Amino acid sequence: MGITERKERERAEMRKLILQAARHLFLENGYEKVSIRNIADAIEYSPATIYLYFKDKNELLFALHQEAFGKLIEEFQPVFAIKDPFQRLTTMGQQYIHFAFENPELFDLMFIMTAPMDTLECRDDVWDEGRNAFGILVQVVQECIDAGVFKHQDAERAALMIWSMVHGLSALFLRKRMMVFSEERRGKLMQEAFELFSETIRKGL
Amino acid sequence: MGITERKERERAEMRKLILQAARHLFLENGYEKVSIRNIADAIEYSPATIYLYFKDKNELLFALHQEAFGKLIEEFQPVFAIKDPFQRLTTMGQQYIHFAFENPELFDLMFIMTAPMDTLECRDDVWDEGRNAFGILVQVVQECIDAGVFKHQDAERAALMIWSMVHGLSALFLRKRMMVFSEERRGKLMQEAFELFSETIRKGL
DNA sequence: CTTGTTTAATAAACACTGTTCAGTAAGTTT
DNA sequence: AAACTTACTGAACAGTGTTTATTAAACAAG
Numbered sequence: 238m239g240i241t242e243r244k245e246r247e248r249a250e251m252r253k254l255i256l257q258a259a260r261h262l263f264l265e266n267g268y269e270k271v272s273i274r275n276i277a278d279a280i281e282y283s284p285a286t287i288y289l290y291f292k293d294k295n296e297l298l299f300a301l302h303q304e305a306f307g308k309l310i311e312e313f314q315p316v317f318a319i320k321d322p323f324q325r326l327t328t329m330g331q332q333y334i335h336f337a338f339e340n341p342e343l344f345d346l347m348f349i350m351t352a353p354m355d356t357l358e359c360r361d362d363v364w365d366e367g368r369n370a371f372g373i374l375v376q377v378v379q380e381c382i383d384a385g386v387f388k389h390q391d392a393e394r395a396a397l398m399i400w401s402m403v404h405g406l407s408a409l410f411l412r413k414r415m416m417v418f419s420e421e422r423r424g425k426l427m428q429e430a431f432e433l434f435s436e437t438i439r440k441g442l
Numbered sequence: 443m444g445i446t447e448r449k450e451r452e453r454a455e456m457r458k459l460i461l462q463a464a465r466h467l468f469l470e471n472g473y474e475k476v477s478i479r480n481i482a483d484a485i486e487y488s489p490a491t492i493y494l495y496f497k498d499k500n501e502l503l504f505a506l507h508q509e510a511f512g513k514l515i516e517e518f519q520p521v522f523a524i525k526d527p528f529q530r531l532t533t534m535g536q537q538y539i540h541f542a543f544e545n546p547e548l549f550d551l552m553f554i555m556t557a558p559m560d561t562l563e564c565r566d567d568v569w570d571e572g573r574n575a576f577g578i579l580v581q582v583v584q585e586c587i588d589a590g591v592f593k594h595q596d597a598e599r600a601a602l603m604i605w606s607m608v609h610g611l612s613a614l615f616l617r618k619r620m621m622v623f624s625e626e627r628r629g630k631l632m633q634e635a636f637e638l639f640s641e642t643i644r645k646g647l
Numbered sequence: 648c649t650t651g652t653t654t655a656a657t658a659a660a661c662a663c664t665g666t667t668c669a670g671t672a673a674g675t676t677t
Numbered sequence: 678a679a680a681c682t683t684a685c686t687g688a689a690c691a692g693t694g695t696t697t698a699t700t701a702a703a704c705a706a707g
Contacts, residue, residue, distance in 0.1 A: 244683085272664060283686045285667080294665065349554070354618040364621040371622045389638065397635040398607065398642070405610025406602075413559040416569040417576045430602040433594065433647075437603070441646020442638075449654090477693060488657045490696080499694065654703070664693060668686105675682070 252290050254280055256300055263301065264342055268350070295356045298346060302353040305343040306366040309336055313373065322380040327435045329377055330403045334431065337407035349408060374400060387442040395442060402434050457495050459485055461505055468506065469547055473555070500561045503551060507558040510548040511571040514541055518578065527585040532640045534582060535608045539636065542612035554613060579605060592647040600647060607639050 258279040262271045273294060277284040291297040316332060319325040337344040346353055347366075357364055378399065379392040389395055406427055409415055415423045463484040467476045478499060482489040496502045521537060524530040542549040551558055552571075562569055583604065584597040594600055611632055614620055620628045 273666085274664080284665085285686060286684080288666070289684070348614070348619055349617055351617055354621065357621065358618070364619075367619060367622040389642075391634075391638075394631065394634050394638055397611075397631060398639050401610035401614060401635060402603065402607040402639075403610070404614055405606035405608070408613050409553070409606060409609055412554055412556055413563070414553055414569075414572060416559065416562065417572040426599065426602060429596075429599050430606060433596075433599055434603050434607075437594075437643055437646040439646070441642040441644070478695085479693080489694085490658085491656055493695070494655070648707105650705100650707075652703105652705075655701090657698100657700080659697090659699100661696080662694095665691095667690080668688090670688105671684100671686080673682105673684080675680105677678105677680075 248290070252300075255287055255290055255297070256304070259297055260301055260304070267342055268298075268345065292356075295352050298350070299353040299356040301343075302346045303366055305340070305347050306370060308340070308343065309347070310370065310373070312336060322377065322384045323386045323439060326377050326381055326399070329374065330399065330431065330435070333403050334407050334427075337411060341411050344407065344411065348404060349411070371396065371400065386439065389442050395438075399438070403431070406431060453495070457505075460492055460495055460502070461509070464502055465506055465509070472547055473503075473550065497561070500557050503555070504558040504561040506548075507551045508571055510545070510552050511575060513545070513548065514552070515575065515578070517541060527582065527589045528591045528644060531582050531586055531604070534579065535604065535636065535640070538608050539612050539632075542616060546616050549612065549616065553609060554616070576601065576605065591644065594647050600643075604643070608636070611636060 255276060259271065259276050262275055262279060273284050273287055276297075277287055287297070291300070313329065313332060316325055316328045319328055354364070375392050375396045378387070378396045381387050382390060382392055382395075387395065410423075410427065415427065418426055460481060464476065464481050467480055467484060478489050478492055481502075482492055492502070496505070518534065518537060521530055521533045524533055559569070580597050580601040583592070583601045586592050587595060587597055587600075592600065615628075615632065620632065623631055
């Protein structure tokens with residue numbers, strides 16, 4: 238009876254179709270302007286159909302959020318080829334910021350919006366995507382410790398500190414709080430702040 | 443002719459009444475669940491009336507955002523009494539995080555939501571509130587430099603680095619990204635990360 | 648005091664939103 | 678061929694921000 242399997246396949250394909258349309262609209266117009274009806278129109282189905290494949294909009298956003306983590310980790314791959322552990326770490330930080338700049342909507346979904354997190358919370362699940370990505374950072378920090386670049390011994394603590402700095406810089410920018418600086422200075426100042434941070438932890442951590 | 447002045451006074455009072463109701467509902471139920479109709483109901487006016495006093499919802503949010511900066515700076519006052527400049531700085535950082543924890547909705551309005559910033563952007567104004575608050579930080583950092591605590595000489599650059607770290611920690615928590623850690627460890631780990639940062643800049647900046 | 652004019656407030660509508668549910672039509676099983 | 682299951686949808690519900698024509702009150706001028 239390959240029939241149940243075919244149905245399952247069709248179901249998975251429909252989910253993919255919905256996500257594909259959602260992703261497209263999302264990246265094109267930004268989250269705020271994408272409604273279930275828009276997605277339904279794009280795939281030429283009724284809005285109600287989407288609810289047969291996703292519990293609600295948050296679950297759909299969560300699925301996109303998962304996808305986005307795949308993309309981030311993919312883009313992280315080149316840094317693992319860098320030999321020097323400290324340079325591996327700083328390049329990773331720069332990559333995080335770069336990802337935020339180049340994929341503002343995805344970054345939002347991954348690290349700023351609460352909506353996708355609510356699906357996790359209501360079924361009190363763990364945030365695997367975040368855990369894994371953070372795990373990578375912890376490992377790179379650990380390698381810096383092992384190489385004697387950092388004197389401090391708690392990799393997780395240090396990783397959280399680094400993540401916070403790099404995330405803060407990105408989030409303040411994306412949420413338009415870099416408006417304290419003139420448009421011309423903004424980019425340079427952010428780059429300088431990041432470099433200052435790198436130097437500071439190299440000397441002081 | 444005190445008549446135009448009275449009208450102006452009445453107008454200001456109405457604005458205050460709207461903001462008061464909005465603030466109340468906002469803090470009670472969170473931004474997402476407060477509609478113009480809710481506010482109108484609370485003050486027993488028609489929804490359309492609100493549009494006679496605020497261009498749109500964003501402008502209303504911007505007004506609340508301004509208020510919130512007043513509260514933050516008010517709560518900053520005690521730190522200026524601290525003599526040691528470095529301790530003044532670290533206490534300021536802790537105060538920022540504390541404010542985010544205790545006033546999540548206000549913090550959101552001030553530093554995370556884009557909506558209130560959009561009113562500034564569309565009338566290409568400057569973000570005075572952010573400028574002033576950041577200015578305070580820059581000054582405290584400058585005092586650390588002057589006292590010889592930091593070797594690095596660019597106060598603004600250092601201030602942006604510090605703001606980013608402290609903001610990142612707060613924002614990641616408020617937007618539920620501390621879910622990478624178990625509920626028990628969360629608070630302690632954040633505190634430790636902040637202290638590690640303080641130590642690191644004391645030694646390395 | 649009665650005009651004419653300005654102002655403040657509103658009811659109603661517009662074009663949306665996420666979500667639910669009864670009903671239909673096709674696919675599958677007996 | 679009849680019974681059952683599944684996939685899908687139209688229509689509705691209860692909300693959202695915002696605009697506009699209309700009304701009623703406050704004010705100014707003759």
